[in-house]
């Protein structure tokens with residue numbers, strides 16, 4: 524079983540996964556460089572004590588936005604869960620993110636994958652609000668047409684809003 528993290532360039536995937544993997548490592552002064560290729564992050568289960576049968580940690584692969592044309596190479600029936608990260612502060616990018624999201628939902632090999640739509644950078648004052656972002660992504664129309672289960676989580680790599688929810692979603 525594998526886990527993927529995808530989303531447009533600069534949407535915040537690396538910062539989000541770094542903030543989850545190394546709590547306290549990300550703040551307002553942190554910058555990251557574009558991911559050329561892929562990154563692997565190890566996410567630890569927050570459950571304490573660990574329930575019997577639960578995994579202690581999982582590996583998740585970030586696919587850089589720069590290589591969106593090559594994402595397909597990583598799609599397979601064994602992809603269990605996908606984090607799809609959208610930058611809510613980037614108005615121009617939201618609709619293009621919707622097109623990328625649709626290409627994932629329509630992919631025959633990913634029909635059984637569970638999708639978590641992560642609306643990130645929620646710490647920005649000039650972000651799109653949840654409902655506006657969802658409307659721009661046409662999420663209700665998409666949900667009606669696709670077989671995958673879509674969970675929506677609002678987050679920020681800086682304030683750590685939503686990060687525990689994302690980890691919980693990955694393990695449950």
Ligand SMILES: Nc1nc2c(ncn2[C@@H]2O[C@H](COP(=O)(O)OP(=O)(O)OP(=O)(O)O)[C@@H](O)[C@H]2O)c(=O)[nH]1
Pocket residue numbers: 530531532533534535536537538539553554555556557558559586587588589643644645646647678679680681
């Ligand atoms: N304020 C704020 N800025 C963020 C947040 N997450 C990311 N950023 C900013 O967005 C920039 C790009 O973030 P990355 O995490 O590198 O984006 P990415 O999705 O990994 O981009 P690629 O690797 O090119 O696909 C970072 O340098 C940060 O400055 C967040 O939650 N809040």
Ligand SMILES: [Mg+2]
Pocket residue numbers: 536537538556557558585587588
């Ligand atoms: Mg990156």
